Amino acid sequence: MGKDKAKLKMAIYWGAACGGCCVSVLDIHETLFTVIEHADLVFWPIALDTKYSDVEEMPDQSIDITLFNGAVRNSENEHMARVLRQKSRLLIAYGSCAHMGGIPGLANFSNKEAIFRRVYEESESTVNPDKIRPLEEVMVAEGTLHLPHFYNDVMTLDQVVDVDYYLPGCPPQSERLVEVFLAVVNGTELPPKGSVVGASSLVQCDECKRKKSEKKDIKRFYRPWEVVDDGETCLNEQGILCLGPATRGGCGVRCVVGNAPCRGCYGPLDDISDFGGKMMSVIASMLEGKEEAEIEEAIETVVDPAGTFYRYSLPGSKLRRKQL
Amino acid sequence: MQSIEQNNEQWSPRIVAFFCNWCTYTASDLAGVSRLRYAPSTRVIRVMCSGRIEPTFILEAFIKGADGVLIGGCHPGDCHYSEGNYKCLRRFHLLQRYIVEMGIEKERLRLEWISASEGKRLQEVVNEMTDTLRQLGPSKIKEVAETIVK
Numbered sequence: 135m136g137k138d139k140a141k142l143k144m145a146i147y148w149g150a151a152c153g154g155c156c157v158s159v160l161d162i163h164e165t166l167f168t169v170i171e172h173a174d175l176v177f178w179p180i181a182l183d184t185k186y187s188d189v190e191e192m193p194d195q196s197i198d199i200t201l202f203n204g205a206v207r208n209s210e211n212e213h214m215a216r217v218l219r220q221k222s223r224l225l226i227a228y229g230s231c232a233h234m235g236g237i238p239g240l241a242n243f244s245n246k247e248a249i250f251r252r253v254y255e256e257s258e259s260t261v262n263p264d265k266i267r268p269l270e271e272v273m274v275a276e277g278t279l280h281l282p283h284f285y286n287d288v289m290t291l292d293q294v295v296d297v298d299y300y301l302p303g304c305p306p307q308s309e310r311l312v313e314v315f316l317a318v319v320n321g322t323e324l325p326p327k328g329s330v331v332g333a334s335s336l337v338q339c340d341e342c343k344r345k346k347s348e349k350k351d352i353k354r355f356y357r358p359w360e361v362v363d364d365g366e367t368c369l370n371e372q373g374i375l376c377l378g379p380a381t382r383g384g385c386g387v388r389c390v391v392g393n394a395p396c397r398g399c400y401g402p403l404d405d406i407s408d409f410g411g412k413m414m415s416v417i418a419s420m421l422e423g424k425e426e427a428e429i430e431e432a433i434e435t436v437v438d439p440a441g442t443f444y445r446y447s448l449p450g451s452k453l454r455r456k457q458l
Numbered sequence: 459m460q461s462i463e464q465n466n467e468q469w470s471p472r473i474v475a476f477f478c479n480w481c482t483y484t485a486s487d488l489a490g491v492s493r494l495r496y497a498p499s500t501r502v503i504r505v506m507c508s509g510r511i512e513p514t515f516i517l518e519a520f521i522k523g524a525d526g527v528l529i530g531g532c533h534p535g536d537c538h539y540s541e542g543n544y545k546c547l548r549r550f551h552l553l554q555r556y557i558v559e560m561g562i563e564k565e566r567l568r569l570e571w572i573s574a575s576e577g578k579r580l581q582e583v584v585n586e587m588t589d590t591l592r593q594l595g596p597s598k599i600k601e602v603a604e605t606i607v608k
Contacts, residue, residue, distance in 0.1 A: 209608075245607075286607035293606065411514035414556060418548035424534065426547065433551040440559035452517040454603045457561030 142198040142319065144169075145177035145189070146228075147218055149211035150238040150288065151204030155229040156180040158305035159201070165312050172319045173198070190217055197221045199318055201228040201301070201311075205238045205449065206289040210282035219295040224318070226331075228311075230304040230399045232291040234409070235449030237304070239288045240441065242448045242455035246286040290450045299325075301332040304399035304446060307385050330404070333384030337403060338396050341383045344368045350420035354435040358395065369395045370420060375442060380412040399446045408452045410443030417443075471591035473584070474519040475500040475528040478508045480538040481573050482530025488577035496581040497588035500528065508532070508569075509542025513553045516567065520557075521604075525597040526566045528587055530580070533571040543571070562599060565590050 148156055176197060177184045200222040206212050219225050230236040241249060254260065254267050272279045291297055301314060310332030325331060346368040356373045369376035376395035382403050389396050402409040423429045444451050477483040483504045505511055508531030516527045529550065531543040550569045558564050570583050
């Protein structure tokens, strides 16, 4: 790339996230220098001291790529999602939380009131006899202080603004990010809008080296600590719930390589409209029993189906939240 | 046509019914030709086997506004494809546990084995389920799935 060619402008923002996605960008190590050679980072709260007002003042469409990680949980997240959408040419939902709601999305099993009650009144380490809760506005001598408004529901990024691409993972594999970035830098023809990039179109099991047989005949499921994994056989065949059969590949089956079951952070394959629904279908079909009582007993061993099958995708699923 | 008139007076549940081609769908046909009168609450979707029914189909029916979903298949041992109904049974139990966790009444999802000759049984099941749903009231699933509370 010639020096005379204008550098790209890039922004990275976190919504309701753990910070892991931002760190995954740092995990590209020295490749970060390649990134900086091609792009100016104009906004990145974890690493740069750029103010929101600086971003708000940028001209529309002036940022070439924005990686938005984290779900939308409060008014601050939503505001920044809208601002960054307006300022960016390409808005990428980066990581499971922006893609499908992720771990913060599990809060959709509850609601604002129950969460606040637990956190500010009932938790074991809380001492709050006056039951004080955070206020959104406080008057002090210097003026009014504001806190964001905490929403009742967690949303995926595309439930708030238009998203160009999805780069899944919890966090996305750094190498995939570099690939996608270089594709943008080199002007490679981009896939159709709305595509999942930086991941495979094949299932996890396709990359998984463990031995698999046609007939599963699982009698019951175990939690990983209840059995000793033989290190070779398909985890599901050993009765350890692995979400590989419905999950998109691309991460290098890292969890299974590390002898832990896949938990589905890369999200569903293209033709699956509800990740957990598909996974329930797969898992139930692998069971052996035929008697109703036997089947019920086996199904009982799937502890917390909703939390297991929608661990990363509750806000992006069909039912979206628990009915309260 | 007394039953239809009665239904017009009050809210009537909508049941999406997935019936297997070989047994329950034929039973509903039999119920029809036998002129067995039952609640007009089902919208039947014919599938080749109850084993074809994906949990996602059922979730989709709920978020499109079904008040209940009824699955009808062949009796155990009678499946035209040998084991499809067992697969259906396993999925049904898992899905039912899931919907209960999501705060949905488990009565909104029902599985029944109804063979081709059991037109009478079909009539009973549909009437029973319609009554149960009437007691539960309209489903809020669609509304909850569509509304985001800020």
